[in-house]
Amino acid sequence: MIELEGLTKRYGEKVAVDHLTFSVRPGIVTGFLGPNGAGKSTTMRMMLGLDRPTAGAVRIDGMRYDQLKDPLKYIGAxxxxxxxxxxxxxxHHLLCLAQSNGIDRRRVHEVLDTVGLTSVAKKKAKGFSLGMGQRLGIAGALLGDPRILMFDEPVNGLDPEGIHWIRNLMKALAAEGRTVFVSSHLMSEMALTADHLVVIGQGRLLADTSMADFIARNSRSYVRIRTPQREQLLDALHGAGITVVEAGAEVLEVDGEKSEQIGELAARHQIVLHELSPQRASLEEAFMRLTAESVEYHAHDGRPLGGPEPRQAWGPDWRKA
Amino acid sequence: MSMAATQVVRSEWTKIRSVASTVWTLGLAVVVTLALGMLIAALSKNEYDTMDERDRLAFDPTFTSFAGMSLGQLAMIVFGVLVVANEYSSGMIRTSLAAVPRRGTFLFSKVAVATLLALVVSMVTSFAAFFLGQAMLGHLKASIGDAGVLRAVIGGGLYMTLITMFSMGVAAMLRSPMLSLGILMPFFFLISNILGSVDATEKVGRFLPDQAGSKIMQVVPPLDDDTPYGPWGGLGILALWVVAALLGGYLVLKRRDA
Structure with a gap:
């Protein structure tokens, strides 16, 4: 169990983490989501006592990090x-960590085996690929057999096989009743692994919700319509009591799964349709909409991310995998 | 020592013995100190015949055999800097402090382990430099039983150890190997010598760590010596520098984000 209470980090004028209050529960994977620069890594460093909070506190099983005796046995990161x-x-990297926390030498061999690095155990870490380095870092996190595990962007730069391995590892750790806290800037990644979501943007808490709730609330389905006879169609839809949203020139949107009803309505009124397509907003898009105002570095394509237009771009693939 | 500190000391010993830089910096310190000491001892012996009476009176065979330390200490400085600052340049510091959140325990365990290793190497080097240097000096040689000689030889080992500790403190303050070496190297190799050889700054210069500390290696005082401290006083001044540097390093580590 990790509890954050009003956690705040300021660098001069700039607020990196702004009064974060949430807790991370055991037995599930909690995803920590936010755009780049949202303050995820700063938050995690404060959780480990590496950075000093400007205000607020973090409790690990009710204690401050520096009060933990042999912290690697409580929390691995x-x-x-x-x-x-x-x-x-x-x-030797793992051995010195083990010794500092009074962990048996045998455990070093065990975790090397778990992450599949036994054959390169005697090799210097600088010769390791990114994926091998990541595995060694994870071996270090597992060393003390801790009840809490924390991973900062663990899939960054990994090949598909490595990503698959880490996903399964995180789920297995949570299934053993451990607390698993993992950060990412990719909603699609979280949708595959996390049971619970904590979303931050510019250091502020934007959402603290179960994954199922987030999906139910955010993956809205709607119908997209394009027609040259905009006025007639609007009148017809109003007449049938259907609410319409105008989403750009010639484009209309209707909430729900009403494409048959609208098609028949248009036929009855002899209105020409250029498009009538059922849509499902992706989680990635829901995430971008949620964080749109808080994104620090916008790509300048003339339109803020998460605006009404690029609905289709991310697709509903997250459900299939 | 508490349980936790024992664990951390053991961990730091593993760290120090598992990187190649430990072997080559300490190895270089030994080789350079001995080789340069022998060379200068041999040259001094040849020069002795051409010296005038005053210089012969001031000739210090013990101190002459330690001449290689001026260069050998630079390797000890590199050792001290790398032990501490490599934690920062490699990013290991975050892993280390997550494992050992009590920062005082972390820093002083590391310094204790490195100091003990430096002390062993320095003592062996100092004794070896003395005996090898005296062997080169032939009939000019001093004996370990002569007045003040054993103090100077043990002092030589302590001097190198304290210089290593000083550089660990500086590295803990600056948190970067390049920055630390960029300041310590010219300081010990150039600035201290320049300050010491100009009349106007000489009085300041002799309170610098290396000039004060090296006083303990002298058996025969130089001509017109007006140094306001004795051999142990000089070593005490160096020790104060060490305490200040380590305290500064501790405060920086304690206060700053990792």
């Missing part, structure tokens, strides 16, 4: 794959 000395072998 992968912050970034390069947080190790490149000149040291994988074995």
């Amino acid at each position: 992968l912050l970034d794959a390069k947080a190790m000395h490149g000149g040291r072998s994988a074995y």
